[in-house]
Amino acid sequence: MASISLHMNHTLPSLLHAQTPKATLYQNLSLLSKSSQSQFHGLKLSNVPPCSVPSHSSMKTSVFAKVSEGSLVPPFTLKDQDGKTVSLSKFKGKPVVVYFYPGDETPGCTKQACAFRDSYEKFKKAGAEVIGISGDDAASHKQFASKYKLPFSLLCDEGNKVRKEWGVPSDLFGTLPGRQTYVLDKNGVCRLVYNNQFQPEKHIDETLNFLKSV
């Protein structure tokens, strides 16, 4: 899997404020990656030295990486499919897999959700919780979760606020909400970031393999 640099050359962000990286780094990696991978295939973001990228007026879809490996993630409180309020802090003390997906009832998101469902016991065995986040409302999440018997929470990110806060990159010139998964350790620090829009099942393999390796 290709590794793309996104290391931030500054202090860790506070819990309350978004990161302001000193160097401008382009996170729309599906467009700009020089990896041998297809722009739609998985890109693992890892802690390597940054590369400077000249700015171009055409590259207007760049998104700053706000949550990267090693960073403390911004907290959130969102409603789940049952209308209950869920805070990320509730899961402190155990690893959490937070996966951002484009939308309910789309083929890729359905495959991804079902793959998480089918491997849920393995995640539980690893001591981890799984949370899915998209911009859909509670009714949509409820129908989606019920139809596919999803055992984990789907959270309603109204206005994609948390998605923007976490810096989840968009795909295809900003037209598609990105599909990115974060693995947080029991202290709420991000340990893995995995992005892959069009191979959704790979998110499960990557995160499970990571959890097993730590």
Add this chain to the structure above:
Amino acid sequence: MAEFKPRQKNSASKTISPKHFYDEESWKTPTSIQRAWFASGCTTLLISVAKSLIMISSRSTGLRSWIDPVVAAIVGYVLGDLGTGIYHWAIDNYGTARTPVFGSQIEGFLRHHDHPSAITKRHIATNLYVGAAGFTIAVFPMNIFCTNPNLLAFAAAFLGCGMFCQQLHAWSHTTKGKLPRLVVALQDSRVILPRAEHAAHHHPPFDSHYCIVSGVWNRFLDKYKIFWAMEMIFFFIFGVRPRSWSDFNSK
């Protein structure tokens, strides 16, 4: 022989009006208008070929004068396959029987998923008159005004693929024993749509293998999920779901 599962129901069936009941008997005997359009399409194509040859002969400065139009025609044939894939994808996934201009085609394509072998019962003129009409309208003016043999060769090949793709499609649904040997040979050499290539499209949710001239683009388009990407873009920009998603979700 390519195996097709009969009567594969999909959500598209729900969009078809009961008033537009498919009369299979009428397919076997084309109407005068269907014959006329088919004839005009074929005539227009022959004129394009003839005019290209005349232009090349009159300006010939060597072998290159002959090679360039042939290359242009080959490029047109290859891109024609891509064009049929895009058109097929759009028709299969968007619109209904009531959509202006395209409604009857949409209905026909969607019923085809329910009755895949029915296309083999259609007379060639019934199968091709719509494409032939489009070809005539697009290419006839070029036959009159175009002075570039390369451009004419490309247009004739590209749009000719559009005109004949429905017959290539029909042949891909026909059992080997009922096809002329030349057609079978062309299918086996993948010059025209092989039967097994198109059979891969006829499984719910009917979301792959859309190209129907030679199918040469199918592998690339499906491997890199080009149509899936386009569907996602359309959905997130316009809020329109493709039919293949309903078929996917109903599996």
